[in-house]
Amino acid sequence: KQEVTQIPAALSVPEGENLVLNCSFTDSAIYNLQWFRQDPGKGLTSLLLIQSSQREQTSGRLNASLDKSSGRSTLYIAASQPGDSATYLCAVRAGSYQLTFGKGTKLSVIP
């Protein structure tokens, strides 16, 4: 059974700092990996999706990498801002479009 782990569970950084969020998965036979953002009391917003054949995806200050063979992905956030404060979730798709989610990393960016 696929398991997704996100470390750390919570992270607090000062504004302007670059940071990395980690995601690991136990079964490397995945189709893709998706990073989401969730604000308190809100739904999920898709940030980046990396296909299994890709190594990374970029959107603005966000860069996500994927190392399928080692079962790892990282989300890099450059020049963090207080508006980046949220919970970040990663999810992998292993088949039939079903996603397996990690528990998330709660990020606080301190002004």
Next chain:
Amino acid sequence: NAGVTQTPKFQVLKTGQSMTLQCAQDMNHNSMYWYRQDPGMGLRLIYYSASEGTTDKGEVPNGYNVSRLNKREFSLRLESAAPSQTSVYFCASRPTGHNEQFFGPGTRLTVL
């Protein structure tokens, strides 16, 4: 486009009561999903529908039923609510041939 909408936003039930959570999408997506999110756990798939008229069980289907009423709507029914079903419920949809899922704002359900 409203995207994925869910009603109600909040609901409190007593043990044994029944209710239906509604989800609708206006993006003409074929696939729709119901997840639950519990503290300290990742989102878990309850049921999904690959297309109108089809539904399949996900990871945690016990205690729930679903109906794919038409292409737009996918409802989740609790026939006899239990405290263990206290959770936040999210509906999502996905266009055919694409991987990205689009989520609704969630329904916060408390069962007393």
